Amino acid sequence: MAKLFLSLSFLLLFHGCLAFQQQNECQIQRINAVEPRERIESEAGFTEFFDSNDQQFQCAGVEVIRHQIQPQGLLLPSYTNAPILFYVEQGNGYQGMMLPGCPETYEESQQQFQGRQGGQSLQDRHQKIQEFHQGDMVAIPSGAAHWIYNNGQDDLVLIVLLDSTNFANQLDQYHRRFFLAGNSQQGQQQQGRQQQQGRQQRSWGRRQQGQSQEAGSNNIFQGFDVEVLAEAFNVDRETAEMLRCEDDRRGHIVRVERGLQVVSPSMRRQEQWQGQQGGRGRGRDNGFEETICSMKVRANIDDVSQADVYNPEAGHCNHLNSFKLPILRLLQLSAERGVLHRNAIMAPHWIMNAHNIIYVTNGNMRMQIVNHEGQAVFDDQIQERQLVVVPQNFAVVKQAGEQGCRWIAFRTNDNAMINTLAGKTSAIRALPVDVLTNAYQMSREEAQRLKYNRDETVMFSPGSMSSRGRPPRD
Template sequence: MAKLFLSLSLLLLAHSCLAFQQQNECNIQRINAVEPRQRVESEAGFTEFFDSNDQQFQCAGVDVIRHEIQPQGLLLPSYTNAPILFYVEKGYGIQGMTLPGCPETYEVSQQQFQGRKGGESFQDRHQKIQEFHQGDVVAIPAGAAHWIYNNGQDDLVLIVLLDSTNVANQLDQSHRRFFLAGNSQQGQEQRQQQGRQQTPWGYKGQQGQSLQKGSNNIFQGFDVEVLAEAFNVDRETAEMLRCEDDKRGHIVRVERGLQVVSPRMGREEQSQGQQGQQDRRGRRQGQDNGFEETICSMKVRANIDDVSQADVYNPQAGHCNHLNSFKLPILRLLQLSAERGVLHKNAIVAPYWMMNAHNIIYVTNGNMRMQIVNHEGQAVFDDVIQERQLVVVPQNFAVVKQAGEQGCRWISFRTNDNAMINTLAGRTSAIRALPVDVLTNAYQMSREEAQRLKYNREETVLLSPSSLSRGGRAPRA
């Protein structure tokens, strides 16, 4: 009995400590629009990192990075301790993801390649490859090895969210990337020359400081003889796995283009919308397709730029596309979702709060004024967020957004696979749902004023600027 009491006491204490830690992390008095703080160059591109020590990222438990990959650039194979959701801001490419136990369904049936030694011929085979393009959102589970290649003519730009406090991450509250190839010594030398102590591929220690850890590939830690034995290759080949003399960084250039087994995707995008509608109809009554939703064949990408698939549409204000686990079931595993938003000139998103998720908002085009209010009724953010800036809106913090003169487009990531909002104004708002007498007594107003408060705005989430332009306050440029 004493041991049981002690165990319960320790469990309650641990739970209290975790709750207290989370409370401290989200006790935010000021939020700022942030830009990437660090940049790591490679042979065929670069990666920018937002400061993971910033209080708003600590609150949401996420990290955000931005890849820019040049044509014929290959982001080397790696895996992370956190699930990944990335948005394709520009360009197109291909991505491979390796999942244990899944079959090598892509294989050469006629074309043969010559082996490195002895003139032996072999047929290449590998797991499925995904093609993606601008507007796609791609999901990668924690621990899944993956690579990305730019087979287009323009730079490929990816906005990447890593949910480091996801239940899948059992290491610590920071993301770590484990490379299967490459050598980051070049990137480390750059950081030392620039006087930076932080390593974005590393991990944070106490008080949030970053520990000086390299990001060389994991084979460098193994003995060469063990590698040779494990792969049944000679020592020379085993040493090549270590990439010790490779100075190209984590994004390398493939001089003659990447030769992989991949089908042509000519008509896939045309049928993607119809397939998505069929998938939704098949799950309308909560029934999952047992074949399509196995981990090996599960869809990992969906496009959220198509205005014809908008979930919220107002011709005078803009539109929003939501991507959740009902549309892309793998998001249920990742516990993440996304939104693509477009606001026309001076249009406004009705004040709302996110009921069950943090909201990470990145502006891709234009700008908008945002106000964020905490539980004490204090404005923790009141500013214009510009293109390529990011803001984290913590769960339950109220927020309102109004586009500038050029309008605004953004991508937002949510830390719940079915994130829900509750609006404060509009036809489906919390205020609209309250009885008139409740409004009258709560705000000390007449019944006529309460009725106008409830019924003057018939739009739902996206509000047109017509009434706001008559005496409304425009966003500051």
């Protein structure tokens, strides 16, 4: 009984310490603008990693990586233990996602097959393939195998968020990538970098310190017996050994020499079909019309005509949430595309129900972030290709530099809500004048100016002030 009591006491103490540690992950005294810390090279591109051990990433429970894929480059099929949301910063491409139980609805016609028999080609069929373009946001559920191919003329650049502490991840607080093909040993040997004491080492699926560099995290077929693979796929031993890719040194992004041949409708046919649909059912989600097999996984977030906030003198914002892209409800993620013109200001605000991960794609801006103690935990310029995490409820204000600023923001809630401190719809505007007078020890006239002197809503033009005429009475 005494042993049982001691065991239970230790267990409770352990869980209590763990809970205390988790609760203090966002006790941040200083936030820094960060850049990628690590890079894994491959035959046809590379992947850069932001340091997930940084305190701000630990607070938000997310990881961020950046893929740069050369023309005709293929990111090998893989799946992760965390949901993915990626933004297409540059280029075009294909993305295939293999979902269990979904039919292979893309197939070559019998006529095409007969016409190609002379060339020893076999008929192909596969699940639906998505084509994406610059400005698109693409969602991938946890555990869904996927691949990405650059079919354009320029490098394909993807900014990828992995929500590693999402409820869908039951392994640990980090993301792990399970490759179905390839051999990442080459990238690991080039990398060879150690994380901080007590941390695990990064290389496409973390492995513990102390293991040899040659141990590698290769494709999952390398862990299976060749005879078992041959039996499972009903193929000969030689074919089964090819699944293991033991002699493949191309890395995780490989070059497709003659271009990727897949069954896919032309863009013109897709646009004609979408035009015929007209928009029927757009925005409706009744759980029957849209299953996981037919669910939209892509939406463009760069289209200024679809802006949710627009001020021609200041800039605009596009918000992507689960009302616009229902699959985000499954992922519990959303996004924002923001544009500020030269010296324009985004109203001081806080996100009520989500962490905000901000990555600058063009230009620069000054940001100030304030915690619950009224301390500025960040007051600096954030430049192109830098990233900052704004924890939930921390107040933030942004002002673009001389070149203006564009950014993409990922948020850890499918319907993130913003509350502003200044402007027409702000918390200060909603307070009675007498509350302001007594709270800030100011005259009634000063309180009225505080409430009504800024008549814009979210984005403020530089140096502009609303009319200084007599404010309306409360």
